[in-house]
Structures are given as structure tokens and as C-alpha cells.
Amino acid sequence: MGKILDQYVSRKVLGRWRKAAQSAPFTALHLLRRQRDEARQFRLHLERLIQVADGRLTRPLIGSTSFPKPLGTDWAWRPDLWRGPLAKHGHASLSRKTSMDKQVTLFHDCDLGEIAIRQTRNTADKDLAPFSLALEIFEFTGSFLSLSIELPAEATFGLTRQHLIRASAQIECERPTGMFARLNIQHGPNTEQVLRELSYSDSSMSVDFDLAHLHLNERRVEKIWLDLIINDPRMNRIVLRDLTLCRHHRADL
Structure with missing residues (x-):
């Protein structure tokens, strides 16, 4: 009644x-x-x-950590920016260093500052991440533009040279542009780096960083971060619909 x-x-x-x-x-x-x-x-x-x-x-649900992982994964992570709403959704006329949150920071060396960055809500059926990060670049006269993502401390626990670290992204661009992913591992006073090119054959892309050939002191790993480096970013709109990282052991041969 x-x-x-x-x-x-x-x-x-x-x-x-x-x-x-x-x-x-x-x-x-x-x-x-x-x-x-x-x-x-x-x-x-x-x-x-x-x-x-x-x-x-609205789906995907806020806070979602669901995404495909390789067999043997012992650590997986989607940064907070792609999981939940930020206190400040966007910035315009960016300075040379602009932090979206404690994990994601954009760097560039262009004096013009004609760059805008904004978090947006994902609603497409294919989306697994609740949020996207959109970059709009107009005139750009600098030599680099990169997005730095600091991994949580859990990524360093138990890390060995037998691990592979996989970075996966869904990226949409108004026009094709070169993009690289660089993994940085700080151990003591030293930092090891592995650089991989991202392929645009598909909007979904993954790269594996093999740690086997690094001069890595496994007992002194302190910090890991990922740099996404964009070549020739001018007059483009780039949307990172998802970004995930996971760690898995190399298959036994």
C-alpha cells in the first residue's frame, strides 16, 4: 500500500x-x-x-580493478586516476610540472603551455576502467611531453630479475603519434631503465618489461615509476581510456 x-x-x-x-x-x-x-x-x-x-x-563501477592478467601474476594495479573521481578534474595552461594526484604527474618543456588535461567518465560498453585521462595539446615547441605514473610500494615487494612487468593501455588519438613507455627502477643510488615503443595497430596495447638483463640489486629496490613519452604531441587530442600494470614470473624453459 x-x-x-x-x-x-x-x-x-x-x-x-x-x-x-x-x-x-x-x-x-x-x-x-x-x-x-x-x-x-x-x-x-x-x-x-x-x-x-x-x-x-554508470558502468564501469567506480573503484573497479578488473582487467585481464597473464598467468602467474602476483601483483596487479590500476592507478587511482582511472578508478575514482579526482578532487580537481582538470587543468589548463599547464606549467612544466602538473600533478593530477599523488601518483600521476605531467611534465613538459614547452614555454607556450597550450596544454589541457582532464579526467572524464568512461561509459562505453568496452570500457573496463571507470575513468579516462584526456590530453589536449595545441601549439607545442618543446622537446618532450611525458606522463609519469608512480607505482605503489607493493610493486617493489619481492621483486626479482625473474619478473616481467606488463603495462597495458587503451589509447585514442585524433592523429597517430609516436609513444614510448619507459620503466624506471630505483635501487639504492642507481636507477635502471627499460624503454619500449607502444604500437598503434590497436587502441589496446601491452608491453612487457623484462628485468632479466638489468643490473638490479633486488634487496635495495626502493621505487618504481612508469613514463609515457609522447612524440610530436602538437595539435592533438590523446585519451588514455585505461592504464594498468601487473607483475608476473617468466615462464620456465
Whole structure:
């Protein structure tokens, strides 16, 4: 009975506001002013409800860590920027170093600063990450533009030269441009680096960083970060729809 009554009340309220909206051009001003103030109060609560509902009902769900992983994976991670909403969604006219959060920072050396960066919500059926990161670059006269992603401390625990670290991304560009991924591993005073080119044969791409040939002191690994380096970024819009990393052991031969 309560549900039927609620539906009846909702229909009556909706009908009242529909009639008020249709009559607004002819309503007396003193009544119109009262309706406007009341409507604003309703709108505040309705917009809050819609915002929360969109966040909870839109897929992929906020906080999702689901993505394909190779056999033998012992650590996997999607950075927070692709999992949940940031306090500040975007920046324009970027300085040479701009941090989106504690994990993701953009670097460049262009004096013009005609670069914008923004977090957006993913809604496509194929998306696994709840959010994307969109870069819009206009004139660019610098020599480099890179996105640095600092991996959490858990990525260093138990790391050995028998591991491969896989970086996977879904990237869309208005025009094709060269892009490289560089893994950096700090151990003591030294830093080892592995560079891989990202292929644009598909919007989904993965690269494996083999640690076997690095002069790596496994007992002193302190920090790992990934650099995504974009060549000739000018006059382009680049959207990173997803970015994930995982660690797995090399197959026994």
C-alpha cells in the first residue's frame, strides 16, 4: 500500500510542476516568484540525487580493478586516476610540472603551455576502467611531453630479475603519434631503465618489461615509476581510456 501511495503522490507532484511550467509565461509575477524559489529548492536535491545515482549506476563501477592478467601474476594495479573521481578534474595552461594526484604527474618543456588535461567518465560498453585521462595539446615547441605514473610500494615487494612487468593501455588519438613507455627502477643510488615503443595497430596495447638483463640489486629496490613519452604531441587530442600494470614470473624453459 505504501508503494502505491508513493507512486500516486509522485504523479500528483509531477503533474503540478508540469502544469506550472506550461503556465509560466502567463502566471502572475508574485506567484511566479514563489514557484521559482520552491523549484530551486527542489532542483538542489534532485541534482544531488542524479549526481550520486550516476556515479553508482554508470558502468564501469567506480573503484573497479578488473582487467585481464597473464598467468602467474602476483601483483596487479590500476592507478587511482582511472578508478575514482579526482578532487580537481582538470587543468589548463599547464606549467612544466602538473600533478593530477599523488601518483600521476605531467611534465613538459614547452614555454607556450597550450596544454589541457582532464579526467572524464568512461561509459562505453568496452570500457573496463571507470575513468579516462584526456590530453589536449595545441601549439607545442618543446622537446618532450611525458606522463609519469608512480607505482605503489607493493610493486617493489619481492621483486626479482625473474619478473616481467606488463603495462597495458587503451589509447585514442585524433592523429597517430609516436609513444614510448619507459620503466624506471630505483635501487639504492642507481636507477635502471627499460624503454619500449607502444604500437598503434590497436587502441589496446601491452608491453612487457623484462628485468632479466638489468643490473638490479633486488634487496635495495626502493621505487618504481612508469613514463609515457609522447612524440610530436602538437595539435592533438590523446585519451588514455585505461592504464594498468601487473607483475608476473617468466615462464620456465
